[in-house]
Amino acid sequence: MPVKEEKNGEEITNPYQIAQQLIRRAAESLDLPEGVYNILKKPKRVMKVSIPVRRDNGEYANFTGMRSQHIDILGPTKGGIRFHPGVNEDEVVALSMWMSLKSALVGLPFGGGKGGVIVNPEELSERELEELSRGYIRELEPIIGPDKDVPAPDVNTNGQIMGWMLDEFDRLRGKDVSGFITGKPVIIGGSEGRIExxxxxxxxxxxxxxxxxxxxxxxxxxxxxxxxxxxxxxxxxxxxxxxxxxxxxxxxxxxxxxxxxxxxxxxxxxxxxxxxxxxxxxxxxxxxxxxxxxxxxxxxxxxxxxxxxxxxxxxxxxxxxxxxxxxxxxxxxxxxxxxxxxxxxxxxxNSGGVTVSYFEWVQNAMHYFWKEDEVNEKLKEKMENAFDSVYRMKMEKNASMRESAYLVGVGRLAEAMKARGWIKNWDMPIEC
Structure with missing residues (x-):
């Protein structure tokens, strides 16, 4: 089934539809079973939550938050949290799909996740922003954690917000779970080199x-x-x-x-x-x-x-x-x-962020931390290897860099599906 890039003569700008198109094209180019695309075309789970926040004037406002978990075949889902008035479900789902491909492409043991809250953080005081951040974690606590889904900063969120979220999660679990979130300040388990x-x-x-x-x-x-x-x-x-x-x-x-x-x-x-x-x-x-x-x-x-x-x-x-x-x-x-x-x-x-987030997650599990030079050297190695994989695919298939990146990412996810037995009666080799 060929992929169409336009609908009724109009350019498609919906990120969810764009992500689906690119994944389908890669699956077709690799001659993968239809089941691979059917698994990858939708997220495993999308959770929408209501977050009440007491404003400084004593009144209450109610904000909508969401979290998409695309696929966890390679490991816990991983992805940022954005605070922005333009956050919507299709955007969050698409971003989680891209995170799955990004992690597979770079060779990280993560699936794709993404979250957001529909809010303009500039309209909140610091206290209100902290209450919103903690409320988001309270509502999502059942589906997140270091072995389930690992959040990180994104648009309009930062290390301080990650610190508040970590503190709230630790209170809910009654113990330190520093690997639950990445992009946090170094003093509470963050990684050197993460900001850059x-x-x-x-x-x-x-x-x-x-x-x-x-x-x-x-x-x-x-x-x-x-x-x-x-x-x-x-x-x-x-x-x-x-x-x-x-x-x-x-x-x-x-x-x-x-x-x-x-x-x-x-x-x-x-x-x-x-x-x-x-x-x-x-x-x-x-x-x-x-x-x-x-x-x-x-x-x-x-x-x-x-x-x-x-x-x-x-x-x-x-x-x-x-x-x-x-x-x-x-x-x-x-x-x-x-x-x-x-x-x-x-x-x-832009996969450098999730790569150093992975390094942070690993350091939290070991309770041992690397110096910034070591982090940067490990990042350089990962990035160069990923680029080389995509460029070699480009030369082999005579494809664009974008098509080649999707071929590598989708191919590795399909290989994991084969290894786990998600797709039955599949004898064909997968080269990625």
Missing amino acids: ATGRGVVINIMEAAKRLNLELDKLSAVVQGFGNVGSITAKLLHEQGVKVIAVTDAGGGAYQSNGLDIVSLIDYVNAHGTVNGFEGSEHISNEQLFAADCDILVPAALENQITEDTAPTIKAKIVAEAANGPTTPQGNKIMEQKDIFVIPDILC
């Missing part, structure tokens, strides 16, 4: 792509959409590698300098002003202008559906490194393929 892990992984992938394309990093320029944790660290590490970062944008605006931005000063400016907009010596730039900028590397590090049939035709970059989850629509991807742009897909490009 996703951005560092993005840069390692860009370095590997540049090698395959015979490009010298110190002669390249880059633009970054999104200047939160991932975008800012990616920009900083690219800058340290000699790449000229000429433009960045965030929710508040944009900053452009043709001769390259001083990223360290820009990070200080954002910490003081909350946005890159108005950075001294820079010109304003919109997202549309950023995508169309004359540069070598484009890093979308914001939310889903940014590279579309409207923005893709304007891209001049040689490399697109998807630091965000699901930043490209199927039509946008098709256009980039036609333009022969080297795309590092999200499930490969």
